[in-house]
Amino acid sequence: MLKLTSVLLIGGLMSTACLAEKWHMPTPYGDGYLPTQIDYEFAKEIKTKTDGKLDIIVHSGGSLVKHTEIPRSVQTGQVQIGEIFLGILGNQNPVFKHDNIPFLATTFRQAKLLWKAAKPEVVKALNKQGMKLLYAVPWPAQNLYTKNPVSSLADIKGEKMRAYSPSTSRLADLMGTVPTTIQVPDIPQAFSTGIIQAMVTSPSTGVDSQAWDYVHNYTEINAWIPKDIVIVNKRAFRHLDKATQKIVLEAAKRAEEEGWKQVAIRAQKDTATLAKHGMNIAKPSAKLESQLKAIGKIMTKEWEASDPKEIGPILARYKKELAQ
Numbered sequence: 219m220l221k222l223t224s225v226l227l228i229g230g231l232m233s234t235a236c237l238a239e240k241w242h243m244p245t246p247y248g249d250g251y252l253p254t255q256i257d258y259e260f261a262k263e264i265k266t267k268t269d270g271k272l273d274i275i276v277h278s279g280g281s282l283v284k285h286t287e288i289p290r291s292v293q294t295g296q297v298q299i300g301e302i303f304l305g306i307l308g309n310q311n312p313v314f315k316h317d318n319i320p321f322l323a324t325t326f327r328q329a330k331l332l333w334k335a336a337k338p339e340v341v342k343a344l345n346k347q348g349m350k351l352l353y354a355v356p357w358p359a360q361n362l363y364t365k366n367p368v369s370s371l372a373d374i375k376g377e378k379m380r381a382y383s384p385s386t387s388r389l390a391d392l393m394g395t396v397p398t399t400i401q402v403p404d405i406p407q408a409f410s411t412g413i414i415q416a417m418v419t420s421p422s423t424g425v426d427s428q429a430w431d432y433v434h435n436y437t438e439i440n441a442w443i444p445k446d447i448v449i450v451n452k453r454a455f456r457h458l459d460k461a462t463q464k465i466v467l468e469a470a471k472r473a474e475e476e477g478w479k480q481v482a483i484r485a486q487k488d489t490a491t492l493a494k495h496g497m498n499i500a501k502p503s504a505k506l507e508s509q510l511k512a513i514g515k516i517m518t519k520e521w522e523a524s525d526p527k528e529i530g531p532i533l534a535r536y537k538k539e540l541a542q
């Protein structure tokens with residue numbers, strides 16, 4: 219792995235030599251994932267349309283910057299652009315938490331409306347931190363992976379469950395399980411060493427981590443539909459000429475549209491792969507569903523109570539959109 223400083227140094231020298239701007243774009247997930255594939259397309263479109271004047275190098279899978287450090291490196295301008303899982307910002311500002319509230323938005327239509335309702339506040343919060351939102355790419359719905367079938371929460375009580383954001387830790391608590399924060403690349407080892415026994419994530423991450431080697435039950439609880447966001451350092455963006463800025467914004471718009479278009483197909487394909495490897499795919503029992511919905515209500519209330527002035531309007535806008 220190249221060190222961040224040497225990559226930036228090489229990038230800097232090269233960009234002076236060919237009068238092209240080189241941007242480094244760390245991303246958290248590997249090349250098999252939809253958000254990463256969209257990032258490559260986004261970078262390619264910009265390179266082509268600017269005749270190579272802006273060359274964005276995608277460093278996938280945390281290879282240049284660790285996931286948890288990507289927000290800071292974009293904010294401080296260490297890298298110009300980067301991708302993150304929106305939920306990891308949950309502790310910085312409650313507006314970011316809209317993304318991981320269980321059972322608030324469980325279909326792609328609802329997730330799109332929730333995003334529409336939350337986006338203005340997310341844009342403002344990022345702006346205050348010196349960053350500009352470029353685009354978001356949704357994940358498939360988050361489902362429950364366990365060793366044994368789960369017909370009610372009593373079946374996983376006390377188990378160690380993977381968490382990947384402040385909200386998923388809280389969810390694990392309320393489910394009567396023990397939350398353990400684990401990043402995607404560490405999932406197989408965490409299962410094999412017994413650090414975790416269960417997780418809630420997409421079929422895509424189940425496939426990527428070959429979940430069938432460790433757990434055999436997959437319950438489609440459709441807990442929420444989170445997103446990755448791509449953010450750019452404001453100064454780096456301002457530094458571009460107007461024509462290039464326009465190309466970047468247009469490519470970002472297309473990237474976001476592609477994400478919503480492709481995610482449902484990806485969810486189906488990855489679920490089929492889980493089935494092919496022998497995962498027992500089940501719908502939640504009525505009991506489990508009602509227990510989880512009750513937790514969703516608690517978490518929505520806690521979320522609103524954490525900052526009623528900011529969150530209240532997001533929820534009101536979302537409910538209005540849903541009713542239309």
Ligand code: PCA
Nearest residue numbers: 303357382402419420423
């Ligand atoms: N995969 C990532 C984020 C959401 C998802 O489906 C993860 O499990 O960390």
